[in-house]
Every structure is written in C-alpha cells, then in structure tokens.
Amino acid sequence: xxxxxxxxxxxxxxxxxxxxxxxxxxxxxxxxxxxxxxxxxxxxxxxxxxxxxxxxxxxxxxxxxxxxxxxxxxxxxxxxxxxxxxxxxxxxxxxxxxxxxxxxxxxxxxxxxxxxxxxxxxxxxxxxxxxxxxxxxxxxxxxxxxxxxxxxxxxxxxxxxxxxxxxxxxxxxxxxxxxxxxxxxxxxxxxxxxxxxxxxxxxxxxxxxxxxxxxxxxxxxxxxxxxxxxxxxxxxxxxxxxxxxxxxxxxxxxxxxxxxxxxxxxxxxxxxxxxxxxxxxxxxxxxxxxxxxxxxxxxxxxxxxxxxxxxxxxxxxxxxxxxxxxxxxxxxxxxxxxxxxxxxxxxxxxxxxxxxxxxxxxxxxxxxxxxxxxxxxxxxxxxxxxxxxxxxxxxxxxxxxxxxxxxxxxxxxxxxxxxxxxxxxxxxxxxxxxxxxxxxxxxxxxxxxxxxxxxxxxxxxxxxxxxxxxxxxxxxxxxxxxxxxxxxxxxxxxxxxxxxxxxxxxxxxxxxxxxxxxxxxxxxxxxxxxxxxxxxxxxxxxxxxxxxxxxxxxxxxxxxxxx
Numbered sequence: 001x002x003x004x005x006x007x008x009x010x011x012x013x014x015x016x017x018x019x020x021x022x023x024x025x026x027x028x029x030x031x032x033x034x035x036x037x038x039x040x041x042x043x044x045x046x047x048x049x050x051x052x053x054x055x056x057x058x059x060x061x062x063x064x065x066x067x068x069x070x071x072x073x074x075x076x077x078x079x080x081x082x083x084x085x086x087x088x089x090x091x092x093x094x095x096x097x098x099x100x101x102x103x104x105x106x107x108x109x110x111x112x113x114x115x116x117x118x119x120x121x122x123x124x125x126x127x128x129x130x131x132x133x134x135x136x137x138x139x140x141x142x143x144x145x146x147x148x149x150x151x152x153x154x155x156x157x158x159x160x161x162x163x164x165x166x167x168x169x170x171x172x173x174x175x176x177x178x179x180x181x182x183x184x185x186x187x188x189x190x191x192x193x194x195x196x197x198x199x200x201x202x203x204x205x206x207x208x209x210x211x212x213x214x215x216x217x218x219x220x221x222x223x224x225x226x227x228x229x230x231x232x233x234x235x236x237x238x239x240x241x242x243x244x245x246x247x248x249x250x251x252x253x254x255x256x257x258x259x260x261x262x263x264x265x266x267x268x269x270x271x272x273x274x275x276x277x278x279x280x281x282x283x284x285x286x287x288x289x290x291x292x293x294x295x296x297x298x299x300x301x302x303x304x305x306x307x308x309x310x311x312x313x314x315x316x317x318x319x320x321x322x323x324x325x326x327x328x329x330x331x332x333x334x335x336x337x338x339x340x341x342x343x344x345x346x347x348x349x350x351x352x353x354x355x356x357x358x359x360x361x362x363x364x365x366x367x368x369x370x371x372x373x374x375x376x377x378x379x380x381x382x383x384x385x386x387x388x389x390x391x392x393x394x395x396x397x398x399x400x401x402x403x404x405x406x407x408x409x410x411x412x413x414x415x416x417x418x419x420x421x422x423x424x425x426x427x428x429x430x431x432x433x434x435x436x437x438x439x440x441x442x443x444x445x446x447x448x449x450x451x452x453x454x455x456x457x458x459x460x461x462x463x464x465x466x467x468x469x470x471x472x473x474x475x476x477x478x479x480x481x482x483x484x485x486x487x488x489x490x491x492x493x494x495x496x497x498x499x500x501x502x503x504x505x506x507x508x509x510x511x512x513x514x515x516x517x518x519x520x521x522x523x524x525x526x527x528x529x530x531x532x533x534x535x536x537x538x539x540x541x542x543x544x545x546x547x548x549x550x551x552x553x554x555x556x557x558x559x560x561x562x563x
Contacts, residue, residue, distance in 0.1 A: 008044050008063075014148045015040035026091075028084060032232070034069060034105040035113060035146075038137055041065045041099050042115075043145040049097065062097050066090030067137075069105035069210045086132065089125040093134055103133025104210040107201040111389060112312075112345060114140040169294050170207035170233040173197045175218040176250070179242040188279070189241040190215075192250065195283040196237070202393075202423045203291060209233060228257025235263070235294065237286075246272050252286050254293055264293040264459075284425040288456035291425070295320070296461065312345040319354050324461060326497035328367045334358050349388030353395045356381035360402055364539050365497070365528060371538070378402045393423035397432050404436055404541055412436050427457035427466075435469050439542050443473040464493035464500055471503045475510075475554075476547050483507040498527035502536065506554030517558035524560070534563040 005027055009019035017031040017040055031037040045063070052060040068090055070083025086102060094100040106117060116138050122131035139145060173196050178189040194211050201208045209231050217227065224236050239252040247269060254264040266289060270278045300321075310318075319337035322330040335358055341351040359378035361367075368374045379402050385395040400415030413436055419429040434449025450466045450473075460466070471486035487504035490496055501524035508517035525531060533555050542548050556562075 007047070011040050011044045011047070015043070016148070026088070028087075030072060033108075034067065034101070035109045036148075037067050037105075038099070038101060038109060038115060039113070039146045039148075041067070042137070042139050045097055045099065046139070046145060064091050064094035064096060065099045066092070066094060067099065067101040067105055069102055069108065069213070071213075071216065085127055086125070089123075089127070090132075090134060093120060093123065094136070099137050101135050101137050103135060106133075106135045106137070108207055108210060110207060112348065113146055116140045169235070170209070171200065171235040171237060171290075171294070172209040172214050172227065172231045172233045173200065173211075174222065174227070174236060174238045175215050176238070176252075177240040179240045180244070182243065185241065185243050188243070188248075192239075192241060192279060192283065195279065196286055199283055199287045199425055200290065202425075203287075206291075206294070207233070224255050225257060225260045228255075233257055235297070237290065239286075243272070248272050248278065250282055250286075252290075254290055256297070263297055264289065285456055287425040288427045289459065292427070292457045292460045310340075312341045312348055312351070315341040315344065316348070316351055316354060319351075323354060323358055323361070324495065326361065326365065326495070328362075328365075331358055331362055331367060347388055349385045349392055349395060352381045352385035352388060353392065353398050356385060356398050356402065360398070360405070363405070364499075366531065366535055375402070375405060379406060391422055393419040393426045393429055396422065397426070397429045400436070401432055404439070405539070407541065409436075409440065409541075409543065425456060427453040427460055428462055430456065431462060431466050431469065434473075435465075438469055438472045438476065439540070441544060443477050446470075446473040461495060464490040464496035467493070468496075468500045468503055471500075471507065475503065475507055475550070476542075478550075480507050480511045484511065484513075498524050498531065501527065502531075502555070505558040505560065506551055509554040509557035510550070514557055517554075521555075521558045521560050532561045532563050536560070 008027060009029075012019045012029045012031075015031070015036045016033070017029050017036060019027060019029045029037075031040070045065070048061070048063065052062065066087040066089065068083050068086035070086055071081050072083045073081040090100045090102060100120065101117075109115065118136040118138075120134040120136055123134050125132050173193055176189045176193045178186050193215075197208060197211050197214070200206060213231065224238065228234070228236050234257050236255045236257050237252060238255065239250060242249045250268045250270075252266055252268075253262055255261065256263055266286070268282050268285065270282065272278055315337045319334045319341065322334035322337065325331075335355070338351050338355050338358065341348055341354075345351070356378045359374045359381065363371045363374040363378065378398075382395065382399040382402050385392065386399060389395060396415050396419035400412050400419065403409075403415060404412045413433065416429055416433040416436065419426060420433070423429070430449045431453040434446040434453070437443070437446035437449060447470055450470045453460070453466045454463065457463075467486050467490035471483045471490060474480070474486060475483040484504065484507040487500055487507055490500035491504055493500075501520050505517045505520040505524060508514075508520060533552055536551065536555060537548065540548075540551065542551075
C-alpha cells in the first residue's frame, strides 16, 4: 500500500497538485485546477491497472477517488473543510478503480480534454443540505491522458492558487454587492450572482470559476486585477443590486483581468411585481450580453497575437473574426484559420461548426461555383460538430439553419429548440428560430423571437440580422412601411450584409418608392455583383408561392436582374 501511495503522490506532484496526508487507507490531495486533478487521477488509475495485471499476489490495491471543488482549511498540517468532506462522500459513489467528480468541478473542465462523463444524478450526501450533482469520469476511448504541463523553476506551488493559464475564455463572477442598506436583500443579491454563474456555465467554451470559490471574496474590497491573477482568469464580472420600494436597479461590469479596463457595463431597472421573474430575466440578459462581449474581446485578442504563439482556440477566434465579414476574401481567410485549428486539434467541435458556417455563408452569398456542394459540406460539418460535442448550443443552431436551406422544415425547429434547452440565453438561437418562423407562415412568432434576441443582446454583432428578420416578417404580412423601417435600421449597422439591402429594396418598391428602391439595388449589386432574382428564390426558403411572388414582384420593380 505504501508503494502505491508513493506512486500516487508522485503522479499528483507531476500534475501540480500537493499530496497532503495519509489518513488510514485514504490520501488527501489539493489542486488548483479541476482539469489537473482529473488528469492526474486517471493517469494513476491507468498505471495502477497495468501494475495490478502483472501482480501475482491475490491482494491487489484498487482505489476509488472522489473530486470536489470547495473551500479547504489547513490547520496543524491537516487538510479539512467542506471541500475535503465532499470529496470523501463522492469517493463512496465511485466504483473500485473509478473516479467520481462533483458537478461544479466538472463544469470548469475544458471540453477539449479527452474525458467522458456519466451523470449519476443529484445525490443526497451525508452532511450536506443541498443535493450534489455527481459525474462518473473516465478517459475517452482510444485517448491518452493529457500530459502534465511543464513547470519552470520558481513557479508558484500548488497551494498558492497558481493562475489557470487556460487556452479557453475564463471568467470569475464576484458576489454582487447589496447596496440597498437592507440585510434582508443580501439573499436576492447572492441569488443574482449565483444564477449568473450557473447560466454562464452552460456556455461550453467558457471556463467559469465555481460559486464556492468566488464567494470567498464576499464583503471584501477587492482589486480586480489581483483577483483575476489569483484565480487565473481572463475576465471578471462584478456588480451591485439596489432595491428601493418596488423597484430594483442592478448594475454589471465586465472587466479585462489583465488590464483592469472595463469592456462592458450596463444598468437594469425593473419593477418588482414578481421578484423571481425579474431575477430570471436579468440573469439571462446579463449572460447574453457577456457572451457577445467575450466573443468580441477574444477575437480582438487573437488578432493581436503572433501566429507562432497561437493555439487552436486562438486560430478559431481569428477565424470567427473573418467569418462574419460576409465577403469572399474574409471567408477565405477564415477557412485558413480554421484549417490551422484542426491541424492543432483534429477533434475540435467548434472548428467544425465554424467551417459549416463558412460553407453555409458561401452557399447563401453565391461565393462558390457549386452552391449545392457547399450546402452539402455545411451539413456534413455541422453533423460532425454535434458528434464531437452534442451539448454545444451553437452547433445545434447551425445544424438547424442548414436543415432549413436543405428544405427539411420538419426537423429545423427541433434542432433550434434543443439549442435553447442547452443555453436559454443564447440570443442567436432565438434569432435563428424566428428566422425559421419567418419562412413558415408564423410571422408573429418570428417577430417576437427577434425581440427576445435584441433584449438579450442589444449590442450583438448579429444585430443587423435580428432587425432584418423582423423586416422579412413584416414584409410577408404586407406591412411594407414597417418592413422598410426595420430593413433601413439593418442596413445602417456597420457589418450588415447585402441581404438587408435586398429586403429594403423589395419593401420600398412595394410602397411605390421606385427611385429609392433602384438606388438600393445599385448598392446591393456593389456588395454582391451578379446577384439576381433567380438567386434570391434559391436562398430564401419560403414555403408559400404567394409570398415568393410578393418578393419577386417588389424586386422586379426595383430593377434587380432576373437571371
């Protein structure tokens, strides 16, 4: 047994952990990162299984391991605290030779790592009032345990909370400050912070520090840069809650942890008719806004990097930046970045999703001599993305839109609703669901979905698309003035593609503004040379011939070439 624990301690140390003490037949260890703890224990279990396979003695050492994320206390060389007790309880759920990890810890582990999880349900564990989500974790088939990261001489020891240095976006949500002067409102402030942490954790590409860790900063005057360094995150969210009478004001600020600069700030004023409904709406709105701002910040960060120092995530973010410029040259640049991503990580689901999107945009905007081949590639790549990670809301959404343009209307909404079940605050999934409704005789639903998307993410880079789909819906209803208004708003967005000009031209023509419609078509053809009415029929998948005739009639009046 002593030999096995010596080997285990060495493995723990190799992965940056600290083996603190033996307690009878148990070993207690501490790590800064859940990913390191899982890597180390899976590495040990694999090695131990090999050793046991050649041991002649009938008595073989087989360990069960539990991993938790929680507060620990070191007193008189003994490690105690709720985190240690929880790990002991989780160990009892493990099979011999197996590993069980707490749900809060599992959420912080990057999805690119080759681990498979089996949900064991919400467990009632002795000594804990709240149910604890538990997962059995094992190494994915035909995968190797991630190697320990090299540590330079003089690097911080494990007990000093060394930075995560994650290749993924990472964020810590500090407890929102109760500014109401009423201690009874502390609960509401804490619930806002906790719900934001939980909802952010649904974003697959985002590492979110667990509530138990960030709440250790509660009621402290903190230096945000120091907190970011201590927790090893790129971004920090802080905020406050002030309740007065029947109104509540919530402020939120997203901060770059390396510079201390504010990337985004917003205030939310609400009536408190239903305090829990208000809490849910604000949580979703804050999370959606953060998601789009983080996306933007990460893309800009990647653009400043030297290609020699870039990893798969950095190339993906550069690819995203080029992807949504909606021109042929940018798509070519995006594809180059995405190829580099997959060279570095051949099973990167988000890269397959981005490549599917690139092919779909090329199909829609006519950047290929074989549009159907592009649409087929978009379908294959989106399926590959979901095979790699079926819990990615973006991958599910892109599959839904590809299905729409393939004419598979019966399965489109199902894919998009699945995306929203994964991430209810994903504004673009609401937008795409409304896009589907706009082509399916459900114009009112299409408009309401765009309203949800705009409320969730009012500064979204896709804002022009939210507006354009509202214009589509009003056009289909014959409300051409409203269609004109929303199409004009869409065209005024700096990154709007030519499809917003298409909607504006058709709407202007249908209300008799032929001169204005012709000028709009001229702008449209500057953005998309060679675009025709025939091509429009191909890319706008309306189910109603009557609606198609309205569009064709408007665009003919505006002077768009027939073919």
